[in-house]
Amino acid sequence: MIKIDNLTKVFYPGTVNQKVAINGVNLHIEEGEIVCVIGSNGSGKSTLFNLISGTYPLTNGSIAFNDTDITKTPEYKRAQYIGRIFQDPTKGTAANMSIEDNLITASTKGMKGLKISLNNEKRKVFSELLKPIGLEDRLKDNVGLLSGGQRQALTLLMTVMSNPKLILLDEHTAALDPRNADVVMELTEKYIVEKKLTAMMITHNMKFAIDFGTRLIMMDEGEVILDVKGDEKKKLTVKKLVEIFRNIKNKEFSADEELLNV
């Protein structure tokens, strides 16, 4: 599905601030895989997502989607098949518009025409879709009035609605309180299964990364340092994961241990 070859991203090249954020990453993700991405802060997880979705231009390497080279495709075109949810719940929805207007904008991907698609039939469908997140009676309310958890759940719904092939979840529950985080995570699982989505998810929770999904990638200093799937992944434990990390890096990482939320 997605084929990343020798991907490199250097920020501020040629200045004192030069930083290699992604260093020659090769990654092939098959259709239907659910990949958890872990790693300490600054290891390049979010940059990787930004490169896949096209937010940043890459410095070197190539990205192909279903055998089509998308290295130079602009972000809005990639968005036709790559859905993305950010950590910040305000990024996925337009606060100044009502829930139904947000949903209608998300119901088809790509440029819109001079057609009025919003009608009572659509409203009925929307209110049905909104039931699991308890917003079925609030179609006409502005999204700005919703809580972070509700907005993130709505974002998830909107992203899934337009049938992307791949979804990128960038710690999408990290900014929510535990109860809402659980709700959004449950929905995520439900949609991934229902819609048979391919997914990549950044998380800081190692235990979760082990239990969830079919494949686990660990990143450090812009490189993929661990890539396990199938039975190998099932046998992983948090303790083992920490050990692997330690062995590969061959360094003490007491500071990182705190960050990784063991």
Add this chain to the structure above:
Amino acid sequence: MIEGIFVDGLIFSIMVIGILISFRVLDFPDLTCDGTVATGAAVATITIINGGSIFFALILAFLAGTLAGMVTATIHNKFKIPGLLAGILTMTMLYSINLRILGNRANVPLLRIETYYSILPEKFSYLNSSIAVLIGTLFVVLIVKVIIDIFFRTDLGLAVGALGGNEQMVISQGMNPEYLKLLGIGVSNGLIALSGALLAQYQGFADANLGQGMVVQGLAAIMIGEFLFSSNRISLITLRAILGAIIYKTLMFFGRKYGYLINITPNDFKLLTGVLVIISLWVAKSRANASDRVAKKNAIQKTKK
């Protein structure tokens, strides 16, 4: 007299709707407006003087304004400079262009020439002439309002609205934000030019300095409108912009008429308009803070049920 204020306010309201689209819907602080009002006036005046029909003059003015807006949007899109600067650039360039359109004169009168406002009293000769002018203006404003209301309910219009609220969302939904900005800023300036075209015919001349300070006046009108009622429905948002425009012109009228009593002259109006905008901003800010707290509380309670 009272009809005069209404006509003034209604012509102004078309421009206010234009400014509403750029500043409020798109969240794009577009200063092109100061130049496009005069462009609209100049294009319409020259078209009419050269024998073009009034309808054609209005359409041409709208298109000229749209083009100017698209220039601003293109500068902003292609060179990645802030919208504010892009607008100022276009506005400054427009000043020279407007003088060119007017044949290198700063002021071109429309005397003894058939304009929209001279044919209205003839067509509706059974009405009082000032009433006829009022109805004629109201007619144009209603057409503009209905078209804009419908446009912002279409999928494309909603996408333009979403762009103002959250550009990332528009990108995530697979739309090119540059194209939407081109469209939004274009339509916005088209309306502003249309307003200028009507204004030139109403006051009987086109002036290269017509647009000076129009953005701030338009903002003042939008903010007055926002005090009237709050809504997220586009038909009500445009309605309150129109009402705000009329109220603003009424205030200015009384300022001109009775201002001398407290030693205020029309020279002070720009200062007063600015102060009005600042006060509106301050009141709106404190009101938003208060209603935010209430709304959040309600939202949390609703989900708990």
